[in-house]
Amino acid sequence: MKRLRNILLSWIMVTPVLITLMIAYNNKMDERYIDLGDDAPISSELHPVVEKNKNILLEQADAINIDVVITVGTRSIDEQNELYAQGRTTSGNIVTNARGGESYHNYGLAIDYAIRQENGVITWDTQYDGNNNRKSDWLEVADLAKDLGFEWGGDWGNFPDYAHLQMDFGLSINQLQNGKRPAYDKNTEEGA
């Protein structure tokens, strides 16, 4: 009986501490995004942190003689719906599973890249090795991007998207559709 009482007592003492920690953690997580609800605008520009890291990526790739071209930045809801229709109700191949509002491109959090060859022609050939270091230029760019904090669509097992780079700031598409946006601290120029 004494043992049982001791266990009970220690739980009574530990529980408030655990609850306090959980609340603190929750508040910390909440700081990472702002909730704009129904008024949340659809971004017409890249998120500043994505923009900054995109530019760093271009510089880093240039330093190893890879000419990266950003082919898609932010995409409007209408543009996304048109793209979704492609291969379904309009001609062409299916290129996306995301309807308008379901892509990180709709929130300024994703970019697509390609590589400009020495002759000026843009290629989507993931084997191309223009800088002659026996490594795929495409994968070299993906590695640089991942080091900068991007998620690479080429790592998606079910529907790989080799041109796609995104930063989700811990937000799901569902949360974005519900008006949540990544917090941004202008002073540190970092996602909070």
Ligand SMILES: [Zn+2]
């Ligand atoms: Zn993309």
